[in-house]
Amino acid sequence: MNNTKLIPYLTFEDTREALKYYQDVFGVTDVTRVSPTEKQAEAMSLNEDVNLADLTLKASFKVLGQEINCADSFMGKPVISTLISLMLQVDLHDSDAADNLEALYKRVVESEEVKVIVTYEKKSSGNKYGQIVDKYGITWIFNAIK
Incomplete structure (x- = not known):
């Protein structure tokens, strides 16, 4: 284990x-x-x-x-990096999880405190996907998969 x-x-x-x-x-x-x-x-x-x-x-x-x-950061000012991404992934078959992910995406976008990189929407694969960058330079990936 x-x-x-x-x-x-x-x-x-x-x-x-x-x-x-x-x-x-x-x-x-x-x-x-x-x-x-x-x-x-x-x-x-x-x-x-x-x-x-x-x-x-x-x-x-x-x-x-x-x-x-x-x-x-106790070692000086932290450096913003586009190398940092956090992915929130849910199964589209779990409607509660998919709804929660979509609601979170809408919340952060409506705050106007993030930059939308990829609009969260259904892709040709049938999955839903989107990306935003927050004010600290962290990319958040919203991924709902089949």
Whole structure:
């Protein structure tokens, strides 16, 4: 039995701001956030005058039930990369899952806080597919397959 999981882990300059964005735009749930302790800040050689409550050591949220972890970048400003894509894939035969995926796509597009790369619609294969890029440069792929 394989107990391995692959969980996306994103890094932000300001995770508190990113969590608010994902709550507002994506409607994410189960949001958690932990600031570093003084001991952890010292171990990371953070400036003594930094407000630890503003920093995020670790955080997580769920989108359509899928967990994503994140934290502040303590090694300098994170670099935006088009190499990062997150795919949300559902079976078209599961009407609830397909409806939830489509509703999420509509929600994020209607927010006008994302850039649509590929409109979510039925393709010649019979699958539904679309792509957006969020304000952090992360590509989200919406994929409903037969």
